[in-house]
Amino acid sequence: MALKGLDIFKMSPKTNCKECGVPTCMAFCMKVAQGALPIEKCPHMGADVIAKLSEATAPPMKTIQVGDFKMGGETVLARHEKTFVSKNLYAVSVSDSMENADQVLADLQKVDYERIGERMFVEMVFVTYAGNKDAYIELAKKAAAVPGRAIILDVNCPTCAKEALEATKGAAVILNGATAENVEEMNALATEYKAVLGVKAENLDALYDLTAKIEGMGNKNLVLNASTESIKAAFADAVQIRRAAIKNTDRTFGYPVIVNAAALAAGDQALQAALASIFTLKYGSIIVMEGMSYAQALPLYGLRQNVFTDPQKPMKVEPGIYPLNGADENAVCAITVDFALTYFVVSGEMERSGVPVNLLISDAGGYSVLTAWAAGKLSATSIAKFVTENVADKVKSRTLILPGKVAVLKGEVQDKLPDWNVVVGPNEAVQLVQFLKDYK
Amino acid sequence: MPFKKTPQTFSAAIKAVEIGTGDKAITIGGENVLPLYSFDAEIANAPKIGVEILDTGFENAPAGLKAFYEGCTSMADMAKKAATIEGASFICLHFEGADPNGADRSVDECVADAKAVAEAVDLPIVIMGCKNNEKDSDLFNKCSEALQGKNILVLAAKEETYKAVGASAGLAYGQKVGAESSVDINLAKQLNVLLTQLGVKQDSIVMHVGTAAAGYGFEYVVSTMERIRLAALGQNDNTLQMPVMTPVASEAWNVKEAIASEADMPEWGDVETRGIDMEVVTASAVLAAGTNAVILRHPQSIATVSKLINALM
């Protein structure tokens, strides 16, 4: 957020000397805030003020990149105000004291699927140092070898950190271990190995001071750790850090936050899922779990995909033929639009009916049925074109069900697709189960 | 320069609504901070969890849930069992069997069930219908009459039914009235206004602003709830200061992820665990977005969400 004219005015000389060509300092500052005049036009403005101004035009929260993954860069506290930009990432936790670390590393790769054009998988491995250095270095190497992930080296011991960084050279790394005690050494290591530096402190005040100190050393490639003491403290930290950055434009807290759900709810998978859910909505950038099962992944990745959808750009599904309930080329066809919500509701009801259907999704600009129709994106022409070009040679059935809300198109579609039997379906998706059962 | 903590409290507050009577009565709402922000100011009443009981029973439920209600032959039996779940503080009787296109149970049968439950347990009672406007209006009216003095909540009056439901449940029988809109913030506000204009007191209204399972257009749910809370607290809009109750169970247990059998989706694993996680994730998200009470089905989901709430208060 840019500074308001008044904020600049408070820092101005307030002499109304007119040397800038504007009659009053107030009017000058307003023009600066609007971008109509450069601050340098004032010969009496202090260097610190000019520095502050350039800082004020920087985004409130930094975008931090580790490997291919982006975090932060948010500009609002609620998605409806504009949009969230960087989805939260998931990490699975391993440590050198674990007997089954290899198994965990193998298991975390099992969840890997696509949902509406987005790959759903565990993006990071969180490798905690528990005291056995040699085992830790080995484990870090194995974690770095998991293809396509970033690793978080959760280690506060600089000697051990250096060896781990050396052993994992080339991997995308967050060195999660800057504390008040080791900050100089850790900062030097993070800089040397080009790793993002994770900052830890016992409370928010100490975290703030430590972050400011590291920024003072010239490092602004950071992530901050929310408390691992209690769920309440972790939630308070995540919200207050983000709020300080976005609402109060306090850039010292303008960094992504790591929430360690594995530590907050050790051994309780369901509670970790609950935590991941609230931190998806409220400001966790990396969420660390003990593992990621399909049971957890399905709702959590779905939630994340929803929450990080740009309100201005509705989620779309790929146009094409979606066979449901084991539909083959003889199953009836039903057409609808590519608005993701429509697809989910319609396909869900169709699946519940148990009737084999070829669900046809046509390109309708991501609009709902009526909106697409009103915008001319779902018309007799577009339907006929889609069916002729993409469906007719792949499906033998010649029955086409239209959404009830565009019943008016029936005649025209029938004219354009003379060898098809065009049928009008129900108005609402919930009526589909009955409709399909009856139709069969 | 030290970190400046700036607690975000509002001069406006969510209204506190009491449901039930006696020692077991619950109060939802009353807070003047954003959802779960107990670090900004103390939250007057912790979010509450209700257990959903279906009049159609749990014959087709996953094994664990079915086993939990093993031996129960009536809704009253189930309610007694449900009342033992730790973390649950009210009972939701969901009469989906009243649907004329389904089991078409008569309103009298349903009312008899509700009365038996009220005699069997002392937890507050919430009544949910079958989504058929006519049948639900009748059901809410007769349940409100039969359970006079029990301070129940009927979930809920809609745009089409608010006059009948508001007049009977709210005015004639002094019960609490739910106001249901489906993810439509303007309608949510309008319904509150209409019920208030009808004479229903503001502290007798609970909003049900619509929901979805996580992954199913849930972004609309989040934004609706967040905008309602920001208007209620930030703009001091007293037509939106009613607490919110969200029936999560009926959505969560109805999506593919919670239904598809392990035989069909072997890599997905145990179907019951999937349902629980879907219920837990959805419930946690609506609580964080702006819900004062959730209705859940599985004892394990209830235990988990209860742990989460206790940890945050």
Add this chain to the structure above:
Amino acid sequence: MGKFITIGERLSTTAPAVNKAFLERDPEPILARAKQQLDAGATYLDVNIGPAEGYGPELMKWAVQLLQSNFDNVPLALDTSNKDAIEAGISVYNRAKGKPIVNSADAAGRIEYVDLAAANDAIVIALCNGEGIAADNDERMGYLQTLLERGMEHGMSEEDLWFDPLFLVVKGMQDKQMEVLEFIKMISDMGLNSTGGLSNNSNGMPKNIRPIMDSALVAMCMMQGLTSAIVNPNDLRLMETIKSCDVFKNNTLYADSYLEL
């Protein structure tokens, strides 16, 4: 953004019936007019007792207590050139529903009203005006700066200075209207609050025209960022326009019954 704040202007000594009631300390006409304005949706009520030399303090106390005790501590704007009367009014004022407003200061002879507001933790209406009407917006901005600095020197928070651009009458100063609107935008761009006697624009126009002109102007002003106005809340067209503009500005959520709220 909060909703647009309306300050009801109908309790004024310029109205003979009100003047008489003030002088005779007759509660009925005062309460009746106050109720009409509040029922119509006024947020604040302006209490204009005139200069009230000598008896001002006692009269203002009486009026403040009368109105606040009858209307749930309704927030008030204390409108008089009699500083003692304002202080007396504030001494009995209940802040439960909002700070008192000192009406008003300017950048010349009445600048001390800023100090008065600061000393009493009140809001002040600050006329961006010196001696005579400002020639252009640079001059208005100069006055604004003077007033703002004065307030900040005395420890006021900037949101408690409500700047009044001084609305000008169309019949006679039609060519200056856009300038006033542009000045409102400048105030708004600085994140400051604003108010003013908006109906001054239609002074001298036929009675049936005035609500139309006032409504059009309030819509344009709200677009420019005006946050408040001193108006006749019993002008239905004006109030409906304000409520509608509050919807467009997202200051309040729309519902079909929004005009009834």
